[in-house]
Amino acid sequence: MKDKLSPFLILLAAILWGTTGTTQAFAPETAHPIAIGATRLAVGGLFLIVVVLIIGKFDFKNWPIKTTILASLSMALYQPLFFSAVSITGVAVGTVVAIGSAPILSGIIEWLYLKVRPSKVWWCSTFLSILGCLMLFSNKESVNVDPFGILMALGAGLSFAGYTLISRTLVEKHSSISVVAIVFTLSAIWLSPLLFIFDMSWIMSLQGVGVSLQLGIMATGIAYLLFARGLKNVSSSTAVTLALAEPLTAALLGVFLLEETLNITSWIGIFLLLLGIGILMWTPKKSDSENEIMLAQKE
Template identity: 80%
Template sequence: MKEKLPPFFILLAAILWGTTGTTQAFAPETAHPIAIGATRLAVGGLFLLLIVLVIGKFNFQNWPIKSTIMASLCMALYQPLFFSAVSITGVAIGTVIAIGSAPIFSGLTEWIYLKIRPSKIWWYSTFLSIVGCLMLFVKKESVLVDPVGIVMAIGAGFSFACYTLISRSLLEKHSSLSVVAVVFTLSAICLSPLLFIFDMSWIMSFRGVGVSLQLGIMATGIAYLLFAKGLIDVSSSTAVTLSLAEPLTAALLGVFLLGEYLTVTSWLGMFLLLLGIGLLISGTKKSTSIKGTLNYSVVSDTKNKRY
């Protein structure tokens, strides 16, 4: 049973990430997107750090400082790059390029640095998911191709892919809660100067507090903790592809809560996204069961040799 949970931890994290856009729609008008991103990390980092201190599972022994700083910088860069790309080139293009490029970067970095070649199922599911994401978001009236925005969106996708890969290496020796708490606290410190650049008066309002807590605790703290727990038993490339459930959730919330309208093409894209994610989950389960069978065979052979 436990072997089947990691992919669903990542899916649940992606669903929580998908609430970000809808939550931002309820934020005060004076709240700048980049300021919201910085606030999100600050609240999420403090929330996770508080949990670690209360539980008392904070162990700095043999902590890899270099990897932690790199993961923190990747997450800190992702926030302003993504929000800037969306503001410059539009929600459709910015989201598709940032989220769609992340799985490709993740698969390539695993292949180049870890010498782990992505499986055929990963290629098929990633292709279906990216095409589905493209069909879901891109509308003729919202397309705005801006080179600067596109570069920032690609940078956001690369940052998220690198964060995932580095975090997985940290999770091999430390608990998921400790890793996420330390990384997000450092990321929040990196982005803290932004809180003094933008107007932050909105955060004192009732809606501002509600948005900050929802984005910080649910869509950041709990979401990335679930993502980290899933990363323990799932490859970074698979995890990033599964995270494409985020735009799927965002689209559904837009329809049911914000009254947005989806075209037939968008619904078809949603179907392709579901198909790609379902294909990847089934492939992950099969590979996990095969590993379990192989491990059982090795143990059995060892026991037989002993006697």
């Protein structure tokens, strides 16, 4: 039963991530996107640490320090790389390259690292989802392809793919909540200098507090906890493809809450995204790729 629920947990995590853009739209004007990203990790890490202390789930026995540091660095790097890419090359191009490259990079890393070739179902689903993502953002703005911005976006995609693969190895031997609590607390520490660089006065307002709590607790703490639990029974490449539900959620929230409009191409993109994710969700669990992963881990 848990195996069947795992893809839905990852999908729910992606939906929570998709609320990030809408939440940021309600942030005070003085809030810099990178400062919001750093605050998000700080609040999320603190929230998870408190939850772990309350339920008594801390267990440092045989804890892999190097792996944990790599996971935390991957998540910490993702925040400034993504926000920098968006600011340099635009929201549409930056988002599509960062989020769209993550599944492909994850599949390549999984192929090289675990010696496992992603399944045909994964390739089909990922192709449809990325194509849908491209079409979804086609009407957002005029295309501004800045080479440095593209490089930053690819770095963000690689960081998220790396975080997913590394976290999967951690949650196999340790409780999900302990993993995300430690990883996100470390990530917040790596990014803490940013809190002294940018103007943080906005966080003292009622609006700033609300945005920080929503992003930190719901879109980070709870979302990544769900993601980590799902990773126990889902391959990293599959998880990253399912995470493409994030831009889908963001687009729909923009339409219904921020009164944004989508053209016919974007609606077709939404359909393709839903189709790609649906194929991955309702394919029999024991795909060739995931069976091979299990064999590789046993060897």
